[in-house]
Amino acid sequence: MRAVVYDQFGGPEVLHLGQVPEPEAGPGRIRVRVEAVGLNAFDGKVRSGAMESVFRTRLPGSPGLEVAGVVDQVGADVVGVAPGDRVTGWTSRGAADFATLRRWAPVPDGLAPTQAAALPVVGEAARRALRLLGPQPGETLLVHGASGGIGGLVTQLAVAAGVRVVGTASPANQERVAAYGATPTAYGDGLVDRVRSLVPAVDAVLDTTGAGVLPDSIELRGGTDRVLTLADDAAHDLGVEFSEEASPSAADLAELLGLVARGEVVVPVAHVLPLAEAARGQAMVDGGHSGGKVVLVS
Incomplete structure (x- = not known):
């Protein structure tokens, strides 16, 4: 499958499209066909090598902590979700055609995948x-x-x-x-x-x-x-x-998705770019002046 990858640590310019094996939905996980992936400052820190003293990154690496997409595989022991459902949630290498999720929430009707993918991390x-x-x-x-x-x-x-x-x-x-x-x-x-x-x-x-x-x-x-x-x-x-230790909650995410779908809160999406322009998108995020979320679409 296609994925945004980096073979060495460095600036956004090291990001490029490559081919990697498709992930499988193991126990407790689902796999989604990715429609949108949010980029975050943490992606840039990992890609730059700044986090190597905290944890090791296996190369080639890939950005993308949050995705929205359509379920196409459901792992063992997973209930309440089925192939064809629209979901958003947390992953580790989401800038790709497919990604696996351990925690997720359903995307409300009418909410675009670019909006849904902008919400889990923030x-x-x-x-x-x-x-x-x-x-x-x-x-x-x-x-x-x-x-x-x-x-x-x-x-x-x-x-x-x-x-x-x-x-x-x-x-x-x-x-x-x-x-x-x-x-x-x-x-x-x-x-x-x-x-x-x-x-x-x-x-x-x-x-x-x-x-x-x-x-x-x-x-x-x-x-x-x-x-x-x-x-x-x-x-x-x-x-x-x-505070830097994230505690993802599917219930919290579902509640926030509802607020966004009803227009009660807004998470601005400033730039929507194709996967091939990941380097450009991550440069915006790393610079800190993107004006809102930067989202990649498949």
Whole structure:
């Protein structure tokens, strides 16, 4: 089958189309004919070799942590799903014609595969962040990177729950943050004063950017309690909680898919590209300025 592969570690340019054996749906797994695959920053970190000190990557490698597609094989001990069903979920090498999934959720009628494939990774991270921080109705949550995939979803879910959100974003993306129901503000020098001019206090802080915002976040919060980052290694030296261990939940994904299908939350898909343009798509993601999810289609 076709797959996006890399034979050596390096920049996005090492990605290319190749031929690899088709995976099989083993026990507890399903196989899908891939219609769409979401690209993520983690894919770039693994491909670059930056994660080799944490775990070894078997070459040739392939990106793609989240896919949407049509079930064509069902492994032993799997119930509640059948060939022909549309699903989305988590995989390890999804940028290919076929992929196997251990956790998945049904795609609601009317939801495009490009939208469905954009949700598993950011949805899991957003739910995890909200559970760890526990913002309550009437509290104020500061979200760094509120126009991004994770930050944007956190912002929408928090606002819907009655939380006041102040979200940092570039000038070009502040209109999007405001549309989510949050109060936008610029990042960079003077952040502490800008936030204090908007709200009397900050009850919790989420950093999705890894852009060196933790010292300002601690100052605004008045300590390290309820300050969480998903992206900044400096957390360990500053005494801030760093969450990077994903806990995929099919139930959470199904709930979020329903919200997206009903138009209650939005996960912007900025670029839809064919598998052959994976290098271009991953370069957008690695640069951090894609403007939304980048999705490949078969």
